[in-house]
Amino acid sequence: MVAQMLKSKGGFIIAMKNYDGDVQSDIVAQGFGSLGLMTSILITPDGKTFESEAAHGTVTRHFRKHQRGEETSTNSIASIFAWTRAIIQRGKLDNTDDVIKFGNLLEKATLDTVQVGGKMTKDLALMLGKTNRSSYVTTEEFIDEVAKRLQNMTLSSNEDKKGVCKL
């Protein structure tokens, strides 16, 4: 079943028991690039109770490197999306459009950092066959790049709003 999931382009849902879902989703995430790309969401049928988290663990091996003062390659995309999905859900529950827009903007800033800016952590660079040190950024550098992009997007969206007000 995992092999089929890895070969396919998705578009289906599989119900699994806890252990199977845990192990198989990790394999699929790694098969598509990195555990650092997978966010997990739990939602009750009434949509009111919601939990989102990065599906990977505490990445202890990287934390030990950080403690030794070495640079780390932890990809924060899954954690960022855990936050954005929670922020967007909060916005939906409260009917606060600006909160939803902020969540969407941060997701776009994160994806654009990789897809447009070509900035990525080592896990993704290796997947592209790039091994040179210059082809990837550290955990902190990646977050800085996302923050910069988000700030630029927020500024230009505020400019747009000003334009609308002037009209």
Ligand SMILES: NC(=O)C1=CN([C@@H]2O[C@H](COP(=O)(O)OP(=O)(O)OC[C@H]3O[C@@H](n4cnc5c(N)ncnc54)[C@H](OP(=O)(O)O)[C@@H]3O)[C@@H](O)[C@H]2O)C=CC1
């Ligand atoms: N959802 C949960 O609550 C989970 C909790 N855990 C807990 O986390 C702790 C550590 O577990 P462990 O087995 O090391 O599993 P982890 O998922 O924390 O890490 C396993 C390996 O996967 C790669 N990896 C995971 N996340 C990322 C990321 N964001 N960016 C880049 N690479 C990543 C790293 O590989 P490499 O070292 O090759 O770079 C890492 O060493 C344990 O206490 C475990 O019980 C584990 C899994 C899920």
Ligand SMILES: O=C(O)CCC(=O)C(=O)O
């Ligand atoms: O502790 C583990 O190894 C797995 C835990 C896990 O994946 C989870 O809590 O979702």
